[in-house]
Amino acid sequence: MFKGRHLVEPGNFSIEEMDDLFRLAERIETEEGYLRESCRGKVLATLFFEPSTRTRLSFEAAMLRLGGNCLGFAEPGSSSASKGESLADTVRMVSCYADAIVMRNPKEGAALLASRYATVPVINAGDGGHHHPTQTLTDLLAIRRFRGSIAHLTIGFCGDLKFGRTVHSLAKALARYPHIGMRFISPPELRVPDYITEGPLKKEGIDYRETDSLEKVIGDLDVLYMTRVQRERFFNEEDYIRLKDSYILNLEKMKTAKRDMIVLHPLPRVNEIAQEVDADPRAGYFKQAQYGMYIRMALLASMVGSVS
Numbered sequence: 001m002f003k004g005r006h007l008v009e010p011g012n013f014s015i016e017e018m019d020d021l022f023r024l025a026e027r028i029e030t031e032e033g034y035l036r037e038s039c040r041g042k043v044l045a046t047l048f049f050e051p052s053t054r055t056r057l058s059f060e061a062a063m064l065r066l067g068g069n070c071l072g073f074a075e076p077g078s079s080s081a082s083k084g085e086s087l088a089d090t091v092r093m094v095s096c097y098a099d100a101i102v103m104r105n106p107k108e109g110a111a112l113l114a115s116r117y118a119t120v121p122v123i124n125a126g127d128g129g130h131h132h133p134t135q136t137l138t139d140l141l142a143i144r145r146f147r148g149s150i151a152h153l154t155i156g157f158c159g160d161l162k163f164g165r166t167v168h169s170l171a172k173a174l175a176r177y178p179h180i181g182m183r184f185i186s187p188p189e190l191r192v193p194d195y196i197t198e199g200p201l202k203k204e205g206i207d208y209r210e211t212d213s214l215e216k217v218i219g220d221l222d223v224l225y226m227t228r229v230q231r232e233r234f235f236n237e238e239d240y241i242r243l244k245d246s247y248i249l250n251l252e253k254m255k256t257a258k259r260d261m262i263v264l265h266p267l268p269r270v271n272e273i274a275q276e277v278d279a280d281p282r283a284g285y286f287k288q289a290q291y292g293m294y295i296r297m298a299l300l301a302s303m304v305g306s307v308s
């Protein structure tokens with residue numbers, strides 16, 4: 001079902017297909033050694049034109065745990081992109097060496113372009129401020145595991161909602177699930193783009209509201225999705241410095257949240273979640289990052305390996 005397909009944005013997979021991946025990830029997590037030979041003899045290329053810790057290393061860990069191998073680069077300076085080679089030529093070449101390509105690139109649309117030239121599946125590991133579909137799968141799996149299902153939930157997105165590609169991908173994906181409400185909490189300069197609110201959210205009739213106050217809405221939330229202000233996407237440092245500490249979640253604010261609200265964050269965090277929150281049982285972000293490896297194992301086994 002997943003063989004030979006690309007994953008450029010979350011909409012590439014149906015709800016039923018994502019459910020299959022979640023079930024597989026849950027089995028991988030709980031059954032020691034399950035699928036450990038699934039990708040024996042397969043090679044994954046990780047092409048990272050932008051920095052990453054979780055996405056690149058969890059993909060590499062996933063492939064190694066499935067019995068496969070990895071090659072690639074962690075920054076473009078060590079590839080022939082630095083000599084001017086086009087992305088199209090790069091992925092054509094890498095298709096000769098690997099069975100699948102995972103790519104992060106600062107340009108919106110880069111993954112879609114790569115998928116048109118590669119002859120093996122391309123998985124988008126983040127394209128500029130656009131999409132990050134495997135983070136979305138990670139986030140949905142985390143919500144499912146922490147809350148039991150992905151339905152009848154009010155999700156708050158807080159921080160940099162303009163440049164945060166994880167927010168764009170997740171809001172779009174959640175709009176396809178039943179009875180989801182959304183609260184977008186940001187300074188006016190970092191509002192969620194209209195193409196998200198006027199597009200999928202309107203189309204699916206999602207109850208969403210925008211505010212600049214976390215305090216006003218935190219008590220209504222079942223899931224709080226915190227995000228970092230994306231310094232690398234600002235045109236001017238002054239604006240970044242003015243906005244970077246707009247929201248800092250601390251234990252004082254957590255007192256007004258529901259007892260079963262869960263705090264997620266795609267990570268890395270900078271200042272937006274105080275370290276004192278880490279010990280709160282509602283802090284789900286480190287476990288969420290671990291789910292990222294299980295869902296990537298499920299994805300690779302389904303796309304290039306064997307699943308039985």
Ligand code: CP
Binds near residue numbers: 051056135266268
């Ligand atoms: N969440 C995430 O994409 O983290 P990295 O930038 O470390 O890959």
